[in-house]
Amino acid sequence: MSAFRTASGDARPPPEHCTPRGSPPVTKGQSAQRHAPLLAVRDLGVVFGGIVALNGVSFDMYPGQILGLIGPNGAGKTTLFNCLSRLYQPSRGDILLEGVSILTRPPHRIAEIGISRTFQNVALFPNLSVIDNVRVGTHSRTSSNIVSDSLKLGWVRRGEAALNHKVDEILGYLDLRDVAHTVVAGLPFVTQKRVELARALAAEPKILLLDEPAGGLNHEDVHGLGDLIRRIRDERDMTVLLVEHHMGLVMSIADHVVALNFGRKLAEGTPSQVQSDPGVIEAYLGRKDR
Ligand SMILES: Nc1ncnc2c1ncn2[C@@H]1O[C@H](COP(=O)(O)OP(=O)(O)OP(=O)(O)O)[C@@H](O)[C@H]1O
Numbered sequence: 001m002s003a004f005r006t007a008s009g010d011a012r013p014p015p016e017h018c019t020p021r022g023s024p025p026v027t028k029g030q031s032a033q034r035h036a037p038l039l040a041v042r043d044l045g046v047v048f049g050g051i052v053a054l055n056g057v058s059f060d061m062y063p064g065q066i067l068g069l070i071g072p073n074g075a076g077k078t079t080l081f082n083c084l085s086r087l088y089q090p091s092r093g094d095i096l097l098e099g100v101s102i103l104t105r106p107p108h109r110i111a112e113i114g115i116s117r118t119f120q121n122v123a124l125f126p127n128l129s130v131i132d133n134v135r136v137g138t139h140s141r142t143s144s145n146i147v148s149d150s151l152k153l154g155w156v157r158r159g160e161a162a163l164n165h166k167v168d169e170i171l172g173y174l175d176l177r178d179v180a181h182t183v184v185a186g187l188p189f190v191t192q193k194r195v196e197l198a199r200a201l202a203a204e205p206k207i208l209l210l211d212e213p214a215g216g217l218n219h220e221d222v223h224g225l226g227d228l229i230r231r232i233r234d235e236r237d238m239t240v241l242l243v244e245h246h247m248g249l250v251m252s253i254a255d256h257v258v259a260l261n262f263g264r265k266l267a268e269g270t271p272s273q274v275q276s277d278p279g280v281i282e283a284y285l286g287r288k289d290r
Contacts, residue, residue, distance in 0.1 A: 036099075038063045038239050039084075039207060044093035046079050046263075053079040054090070055263040061207070061256075066233055066240045068254030068271070070247070072283055075260040077243045078120075081211055084241065085117045086110045097207070111137075114206035118196045120215055126185035130176055130195050131167060133184055137202030138163045167202060174198045174228075189216050201232070207239050208232065214246040222246060226253045251275060259283070 037060035046054040054076045061067050071077050082088040084095060086107040095102050097113060105113065116137070124133045171177045174194050184192060193213065200208055210229070214222045226249050233240055244250050250257060250271070257274040259266045267277040274280055 035063055037061060037096075038065075038098060039241075040094075040096040040099075041080070041084075042094045042096065044080065044083060044090050044095065046076075046083065046088060047091050052263050054083070056093070057260065057263070057265050058093075059258045059265065059268055061239055061241060063206075063239055064233060064237075065255045066229065066242060066253050068250035068257040069241060069243045069260065070245075070250055070257060070274070071260035071266070074262075075283075076263040077260060078211070079263075080260070081117075081209060081241075081243050085115065085209055111203045111205065114204075115209065116200040116203045116205035116207075117209035118193075118200050118211055118213060120212040124184045124192060124196055124199070127183060129181050129183055130187070130198075131171065131180040133195055134167050134170060134176075134198045134202050135163070137199035138167060170198050170201050173201070190221055193217070197228075201236065205238060207241060210240060210242045210244075212244055213242070214244055214249050222249055225249065229253055 039061040041057060041059050041061075044054050044057045045052070057076070057080060059067075069077050069080065079088060083090050086102065086105055089103070097115065102110065102113065102115070125136065128136075168177075171180050174197060176191075176194060176198055179187060179191065184195060187195070193216075197210075197213075213225055213229070217225060229240055229242070230253050232238055242250060242254065252271075254271055256268065257271050258268045259274050259277070259280045261279075261283040266279050266283060267274050269277075
């Protein structure tokens with residue numbers, strides 16, 4: 001069984017937004033394009049010394065979309081991802097969440113406005129248990145402080161109980177209850193990836209940023225991961241941005257794909273539009289006449 005199943009299993013009816021057989025499928029994310037963008041990337045530019053890592057990239061993300069960000073090595077995907085999670089400050093352009101620029105926010109305050117991320121190589125506290133790592137994710141949702149915590153005020157205790165309940169629910173959702181009290185360092189990489197996802201979900205983000213979630217996973221786990229990402233979008237009402245080299249995963253779950261090359265946007269559209277774009281084919285395979 002895939003390590004990326006959820007506790008609720010796989011046998012579910014198709015979601016309401018699916019169209020009947022025969023008509024072109026319209027995904028929840030594609031129909032969302034009728035709404036205002038949740039996130040707008042505008043003319044983004046990043047320069048490292050003499051290297052132009054991003055050059056005037058613009059695109060929109062709509063509520064409920066799974067957006068795949070692809071491109072060959074060095075295309076600028078990680079740079080863009082790091083701008084979205086505020087690790088990098090762009091040299092030009094803007095990123096707007098629900099119409100408001102996020103560029104004045106430091107990285108540690110990005111979860112408060114509804115953006116959570118996972119890391120390519122997993123960035124957990126290795127010596128803490130699974131449950132404590134997931135609790136860290138709830139930090140942006142707590143309003144207590146050292147004074148109220150030490151006085152154990154009534155509203156602090158009620159808040160703690162609600163957070164514990166939420167953490168337990170997420171552990172159950174990602175099938176992590178059995179390892180809740182196990183120290184993370186001893187767990188297999190694939191389980192650590194699920195813990196990181198649990199931590200990101202604990203912040204209840206509007207936008208979940210996934211940095212190469214399929215890296216290091218076997219074929220079966222990648223399949224399970226695809227199902228899980230779609231379920232998280234559908235069941236937990238999230239919008240997902242996925243940076244991924246695994247083309248099969250991106251093309252099977254994304255509603256919309258943005259392709260970068262040499263720091264510029266090369267193409268965007270549905271997975272099949274982007275897959276058949278001559279510029280994208282050339283960027284991945286090289287020119288035929290070479
Ligand atoms: N911190 C940095 N300092 C200098 N140059 C950088 C830095 N980060 C990225 N670059 C350069 O910016 C360009 C874009 O890199 P980036 O890592 O964003 O691409 P990518 O699409 O994520 O590639 P990969 O798929 O290989 O991870 C590359 O030329 C890279 O060498």
